[in-house]
Every structure is written in C-alpha cells, then in structure tokens.
Amino acid sequence: MTEQLSRQDIKILGILQHDASKTSTEIADIVGMSQSPCWRRIHRVESEGFVQKRVAILNRQKLGMDVVAFTTINLTTAGRQNLLEFEAAVRNFDEVVECYTMTGTWDYMLKIIVRDIRSYENFVRDRLLLLPMIGEIHSHIAVTEIKNSTELPLHTQL
Incomplete structure (x- = not known):
C-alpha cells in the first residue's frame, strides 16, 4: 500500500x-x-x-440506540450453502452493523445495535433464531464504551 x-x-x-x-x-x-x-x-x-x-457518523445515544451487543454464532454445520445463506441473511438485518467470520471457537461475530435490551431480545428471538443454520448463539452486551473509532492507524504507514 x-x-x-x-x-x-x-x-x-x-x-x-x-x-x-x-x-x-x-x-x-x-x-x-x-x-x-x-x-x-x-x-x-x-x-x-x-x-x-x-x-x-451519527450519535447512537442521541438517537436512543443504547444497546451494543457482540453476538457470537456457531452454525449447525459449516457447509458452503449454510455460510452463504447466513451471510446473505445477515446483510439484510439493519441491526447488524458489523459481521465477521472468526477463527477459533466461533464461526461469526456480529456487532448489533438496538434501542434497548427488549429490542435486542426481540431481534434475536424473532429474526436471528429463525435462521435454520444457527446452532449456537452467545450474547455479550457492552456496558461502557471506552473507545469507538472509525479511523485507521495510518501513522503506522508513515
């Protein structure tokens, strides 16, 4: 680069x-x-x-979006079709602002932003868990935001 x-x-x-x-x-x-x-x-x-x-970059708190959840997911099987179907579905969920495939224990990690904990529960129950390829899901709710930046560390390129 x-x-x-x-x-x-x-x-x-x-x-x-x-x-x-x-x-x-x-x-x-x-x-x-x-x-x-x-x-x-x-x-x-x-x-x-x-x-x-x-x-x-919008202020999520001013907009009433108080819950940030990091959700880890394992699929039932990691076959190509399951991966493609899951990734296509996640792209259509507005609440999912980031999605990554992972090495190690989990297949995916999602960053989900919603209004409140009830909205998160509804999203998981009524949308995410309806995907048949999901085998396991774990929620990690952020309590305090210490750093949130979109800026890349360009100084390392100088």
Missing part, C-alpha cells in the same frame, strides 16, 4: 478520515500544498478506492 501512496497522500487520508467535511483548500493548508494539486491527490485516492465513501 505505501508504495502507491506518498507521505502527503497518507496525511490527506488521515485528515479525511478524521473530518471528511473539510474542503480541499482546508486540507491543502494543513498539509502545506496548493489547492489544485491537493484536490488532484484527493480525487486520485478516491478513484483508486482508498476512500470507500464519505459518511456522517
């Missing part, structure tokens, strides 16, 4: 991931270059896929 990106590119990416609302002029001032070359660099890193998309 670092062979394709200069130090300035990485600095620009760091600024964008911290605050994507900054203009190319503001970013150019921060990295010490003129606006036009900075805009071209921003356009290049976006067109080459280093920036997937620009989004607004």
